[in-house]
Amino acid sequence: MASATLTQFRPDKATVIAFGCSIALLLVGAIAQPSFLSIDYLVQQLQIASFLGIVATGMMLIILLGHIDLSIPWTIGIGGMMATAATGFFGAGAEWFAIPFGILCGMAVGLVNGLGVAYLRAPSMIFTLGVNAVAQGLMVYHTGGFAPPEDALPIMRELAVGRLIPGIPNPLLLWIAVGAITVFMLTRTTLGRRIYAVGNKEKAVYLSGVDAKRVVLICFIISGACAAATGILLSGWANRSYQAMGDPYLLPAIAAVVLGGANVLGGRGTYLGTVAGVILITLLQSILSVVQPQNIFAQFGITVSAEAVRQIAFGVVIVGMLLLYGRDKGMR
Amino acid sequence: MSEIAAIDQGQRRWQSMTYFISAQRGILLAIAIFVVMFGLYGWKQEVGLTANIINTAANKGALLALVAMAQTIPVLTGGLDLSVGMIFLLTNCLASVIVNGDPLMTAIGVVGVLLVGLLCGTINGVIVVYGRLQPIIVTLATSAVYFGAAVVLRPQPGGSVNFELADFMTRSFFNVPVSVMVLVAVVLVIWIPYKRSILGRAAFAIGSSEQAAYMSGVPIARAKILAYALSGLLSSIAGLMLTFLTYSGAAKVQIGNDYTLNSIAAVVIGGTSLFGGVGSVIGSIFGAFVMRTVGDLLIVFDINPVLQPLFVGVVLLLAVCIGSLRLLRIKNKVDLYR
Amino acid sequence: MNADGMTPLLRMENIFKSYGGVRALQDVQFTAERGRIHALLGENGAGKSTLIKVLSGVVKPDAGSILIDGQSMQFASPHAANNAGIACIFQELSLLPDLTVADNIAITNPPKRFGFIDTAEQYRFAERLLARVGGADIHPMAPVGDLPLSRRQIVEIAKALARNPKILILDEATSALTAADVARVFTMLKQLRDEGLAIIYISHRMHEVAELADDCTVFRNGRFVESFEARTKSDDAIVELMIGREYKNVFPERSPKPKNVAPVLRTTGLTWGNQLKGIDLEVRPGEVVGLGGLDGQGQRQLLLALFGTLVGLSGTVEVDGNRVRLSSPRQAKAAGIGMALIPEDRKNEGLMLPMSVRANLSFAAMEKFSRFGIVDKAAEDKEIDAIVKLLSIKADGVDGPVAALSGGNQQKVVIGKWLMTKPRIILLNDPTRGIDVGTKQEFYQLLARLAETGVGIVYYSTDYDELVGCCDRVLVMYDGRVSRTLEGAEITERNLVAAALNVAPGATVHTATHTLAGAQA
16 A cells, blocks of 8 residues: 555656656657767756756646746746845845845745735736736836846855766755655645645635645745745856846746646646656757757758747647646546 | 516616626726826827827737737636737738738738638637647647747748738728727627627636536537637737738747736736636727836836836736725635635 | 326436445336426435436436437437426526526527527517516526525526426425415416426425425435325325335434533524524533524524634634634634534535545644644554544545545545544534435444534534434524424424424425525515
8 A cells, every 4th residue: 555655756647658758858869969868968957957847846836726826937037136136235245145035035926926816815827927027027127127237146156057966966956955845845744735635625625624825825935935046046057147037937837847747727746747847848948959850841941940849849749748648537 | 478567667777777887897997997097198198199199009009909809718718828929929920921912912811810810729729628628738838839830930030011001000090090990890890799609608608607508508619619719810810910010020939928928917907707707808908908008108107118017017916906805795704715 | 107108208217327336326217298297206315316417418327218209318418408308407506607697598599680699689588588487576687696596596497498398307496485486486387387398396395296296206215116196195105105114214322411511612692694693502512412494594604603614703602611703614623622514515625535535534633643744644544544443434545535435435534534633512514415324324323422422513414314313402493593492302303394494383384495585585
């Protein structure tokens, strides 16, 4: 008899398919370019995947609740910009405080989202959309609409590009840590059980004498923190923060969670699945840019840009895999 | 018959009017907000509301209005279409390729663009209905495909469009911008017949309660597919209008995403419920114009226009908070929860 | 029946249907004739509703055939059943709340002009139909969601008639109507019968059946018992058929309760809107206090009020003699109060169906075996094992989804979830609805044992038999008030029924008025 802890690791159909597709992608890619199977390439991919993986962690919690967080893009922006600007606010001595400050700002955004969704009962789709616009406005006001002039702090650069443990990039290390905590939280804590329960039947949670609103609030705060952390990593990676730095992460984060088998209506999904989804999406994007299927078209005299191929493949893969997972069996 | 006679007919008519107005209150509120904001804009505008200024505002607003109308119909069924912005881009790029040449070729091009929009929407609907997948995910995925197709057509911004047609479509006649006439035409030719059709009413029924609609024998599959198909068609009209405004096509991901997200906001401001069953594309038109007027107001009040998102966000959050007032009426807290 | 040799309009033969492990219909026969009103009789869970769902295409039978005019039919959906001339009036299940009354009535085939819906004609159409069913006061342009329950039921009836059915089914369709409305609906039904419709009528009110029906069919425990012409059997004989001898509930012996113990729960003057009007209630430790009366007289609201979910409640609640103000189930559950509520709708309010039996069972009591928010699995396992054994929950391990369990076992999980919190006061909201006889017996035993350990129990049941068998005292409610308190030997089915109807025996019985309907009237 498997225990509940194991169910988090017992790969379900979606997880297996997502991992299977990742491996298939690597093998296909390796035919064109043998270096795909090198450790260096794989580690580099995992490092890139870490950025998406950390955002997707927060998004997964929100989706498990049956909500969605569209404020991700500018929460990433806030995390990056506020951390970079921290020394400007608090003086050069506050360098140690830069990263916590960025995370705190992200949590504040999550707090607003959570209050609106849980306590004002606003639809999360529209409320987080509004919060995203406000966050964007505040950042634009802060920067005057330009990329902030400050460079990322050395500590942020170190966090994004350094290797605390030889061979393992720091972002990957961070993702592993965040992932481990999340798995523990989802399987072993009362909060984890409550997250799944709210996503399944919020009414039953309330009538069981559990504060469902607080659960929603906490998850939005975590999601804000995760997005801000990604923003800080991205700033360190690029050595600066910039406008719209979070935009490319919203849709892939949702897609990764859903490809990992989570139900967008909430209540179902495993962290391992999200990991599989993140890796699949990262590999798909990377391999498409290396293999360059557009060259095949070029042989027939059709010019197709790499971006176009990437986008189309991305969309087709998501729809195709979801159809493969099987339909909603009367979940509504 | 005696039963009917027994009712005070005068009072009945009065009630009819009250119900009619109350059914339009979402639209009326959106109109009121728009009138106040646009009035403020006209008043602060030094030259006043000249035909030129109105024309520019209408052209800008009409694009979002059309995309918001496209968003409204799936939302009425309780769904969502995250691909409206990308269908808008795709048809823009397509129009910059095929809406050219002599009048006949141009006409064929316009029809082609509309058909492609319709096709994109139909694909969304078919996958949602027969794949039994959540609309938000399906349209998220297809939006990537449509954007990819747009990039195939226009790797770099450019292209051209029949100049006479474009000029005609972006001008004013007797102080009425053609873009506004297009909106009115869409309402008269598409929206009103749709609302009066079996499948149109079915869309409202599904959004109101899919279970009850099923029990009532409403054709659910056909109604949903048509809703997404019409959404694609309306997005393609917006795509055409964008081409007429810019004389070119451009596949910029940021523009597509902006239009998608702003369309959701416009729909909500226009009084359509995100849960489905209640709403109208007419409200969405005014919702869209409200969103656009925010930007114009910033200019006349001499506020840095980069702050537009901040104000748009605040307007949106206020609109949502007004909806939360219903919480005060809830007497049994169990009803708060899903 | 059908002695004249004509083909009956509707014939259902050898129908079988099971839900999970529970057999809802077993080898059922049913025949309905043109121009007759046919009453379906039986206790809760006898299979009437399932039969109706099969006939109206909502559920698919496991086996059996449906013949209309001698032609074999299979209904894939309600739409298909509609097309075959079957219209069913559920308890407002099929109304679209955001649409207008006229839109709802004409939803399947609205009047058209030039291919489009003719709203003016639709308005008149709705007005005519409404007048016919006694709803002339309802405005065709009103959104259905804004109407009170009794008016919605009238709209539902008009909507069914709009389809010009050959067979009209009413499933408890008059439960929320006022007496005047019922009279009007009856006149209309008789008229429709005379026009040649076959009408199938389900009601729990014997006097309605006596007034309306031409034929009766009795079901019991998912089986067909007997069909007979109306008014050929006495009420007693019909009740005999419905109850049957073999399914009599067996209730455990109850030990006498000490009378002079301080109450664990007491309310005075509990009032909420016009649905609760000054309720005084006292529950001593070890006592089972029943709530009786017709359905919808405020019993559910009383339980919810005690559990802290109602806003704007007045009156006082005392636990152990201390006045408390409970504004959420969390407070009601908290230490020092120890309340538990078994909700009526276990699928929506009691369980997270896709989640495991384990997660459901330990959900309300997780604080008890967790520290700093981390669940102590060993302690949890121990408690869960104990409760699974205590309630003999039959599940394939505790890690499978609770949705896979039978209705009775699901209900045991809901009860088990609350027993794990070690409650001192248990509020039960019709807990045996839709569960099998065996599980019911176990439940009665459990109730008696819990009472012996000193738990105070408030028990609302729609089954009078249970109130007689389980309760030390029964408060019969009528229109938000306690109309009568029955104690000890006074608790008999006869007294319960008389008190529920709030009239002296023999007088004209007024229908159960839902409070909303009462406000309207």
